[in-house]
Amino acid sequence: MKTSDFYYDLPQELIAQTPLDKRDTSRLMTLDRVTGAVEHHHFYELPDFLNPGDCLILNNSRVLPARLLGQRLPGGGACEILLLIDRGDKVWECLVRPGKKLRPGARVSFGNGELTAEIVGEVEGGNRLVRFDYEGIFLEVLERLGKMPLPPYIKEELQDQERYQTVYSKVLGSAAAPTAGLHFTPELLEKIASKGIGIGYVTLHVGLGTFRPVKEEEITDHEMHSEFCTIPQETADLINRTKAGGGRCICVGTTSCRTLESWAAEDGHMEAKAGWTNIYIYPGYHFKVMDGLVTNFHLPESTLIMLVSAFAGREHVLAAYAEAVKERYRFFSFGDAMFLR
Known part of the structure; x- marks a missing residue:
């Protein structure tokens, strides 16, 4: 078919x-x-x-409120990371934007430094491996800083x-x-x-x-x-x-x-x-x-x-x-x- x-x-x-x-x-x-x-x-x-x-x-x-909006370090350019799969040891497989700027070695900050991350690898298909650094429990940090990963066809901001x-x-x-x-x-x-x-x-x-x-x-x-x-x-x-x-x-x-x-x-x-x-x-x-x-x-x-x-x-x-x-x-x-x- x-x-x-x-x-x-x-x-x-x-x-x-x-x-x-x-x-x-x-x-x-x-x-x-x-x-x-x-x-x-x-x-x-x-x-x-x-x-x-x-x-x-x-x-x-x-x-998961898996959509994180942050700034690249140093310089402060805007970026977005979307969590996909927990690979363990604080490393997640993620979608990233802009992809050209977030190659292995790039660093990112979220929430005025409450959460930071480093791109540590790239997998087949272009997804990145991202290691996060934070204090406390990651899911609680996500609840504070993350947004819902709405599908691309939804353009309106979700109020609740x-x-x-x-x-x-x-x-x-x-x-x-x-x-x-x-x-x-x-x-x-x-x-x-x-x-x-x-x-x-x-x-x-x-x-x-x-x-x-x-x-x-x-x-x-x-x-x-x-x-x-x-x-x-x-x-x-x-x-x-x-x-x-x-x-x-x-x-x-x-x-x-x-x-x-x-x-x-x-x-x-x-x-x-x-x-x-x-x-x-x-x-x-x-x-x-x-x-x-x-x-x-x-x-x-x-x-x-x-x-x-x-x-x-x-x-x-x-x-x-x-x-x-x-x-x-x-x-x-x-x-x-x-x-x-």
């Missing part, structure tokens, strides 16, 4: 720049993956589409950093939010649980590879990025109980889907697991465990729209996206949601 097979035309004004005042008032399109039938609802109606005995699997990764976190975020480590979960409120989760639907959590730390465009003409030539994920024992047990009882396993977000599908046995049986995954899901993939997917509207020609197309059929998905454009849905991270069932 060609990358261009997953293109659709999106007016720029439909890219949501800010979150809605209330998380669960976003719109919810339901898509029947067998018939292609589409219905229009609101996210707070999601419990109406879930049955007692189903389970909902959410990604509880928390976004918590709005780029899910209400159930717990484990720090993502470079971007698992955005399908942004629609949930504590009250909505309580309503779902009270209906007899199991709620389980996995952790997948979202990398910026999520936003990396597919540049190859053939989708099979694209190399998928790796991300670290964890399935706890209680979540594996919940999924196995759900399946044994005839319930559906519904993933919230492509990250939850990729986590489960990475480690599920061919018959759908789950075991506790932790490790790196670079699973790449596109049409033709056989889903082993996922029966339903709550997700946002994704970028044209992205690996995410390919995953959704693998689950619900490319023609159905592109027709649903065309309907969403026509009905003026809000797209991408702060946008509206879909439930594929």
Whole structure:
């Protein structure tokens, strides 16, 4: 299949720049993956589409305030460093700007010297290895000095950093939010649980590879990025109980889907697991465990729209996206949601 097979035309004004005042008032399109039938609802109606005995699997990764704005030393020229992967011993793999000025040996200061850094290496692809120097606990320093690493298509400044976190975020480590979960409120989760639907959590730390465009003409030539994920024992047990009882396993977000599908046995049986995954899901993939997917509207020609197309059929998905454009849905991270069932 060609990358261009997953293109659709999106007016720029439909890219949501800010979150809605209330998380669960976003719109919810339901898509029947067998018939292609589409219905229009609101996210707070999601419990109406879930049955007692189903389970909902959410990604509880928390976004690092990983965007650091500083000055080069000496001289004071502005620069930006974006944390990607903790390599240990105070060294992180990072994206840097301006790249030409931040070669190995360059030094940087943040927050009037509260945090300093030195570029100590360069890796394949151009990312830098950066060693940080600070007093105290690094994550606390980041909370004070760092900003949320919003996707490049969001131009507005985020007023409340918590709005780029899910209400159930717990484990720090993502470079971007698992955005399908942004629609949930504590009250909505309580309503779902009270209906007899199991709620389980996995952790997948979202990398910026999520936003990396597919540049190859053939989708099979694209190399998928790796991300670290964890399935706890209680979540594996919940999924196995759900399946044994005839319930559906519904993933919230492509990250939850990729986590489960990475480690599920061919018959759908789950075991506790932790490790790196670079699973790449596109049409033709056989889903082993996922029966339903709550997700946002994704970028044209992205690996995410390919995953959704693998689950619900490319023609159905592109027709649903065309309907969403026509009905003026809000797209991408702060946008509206879909439930594929």
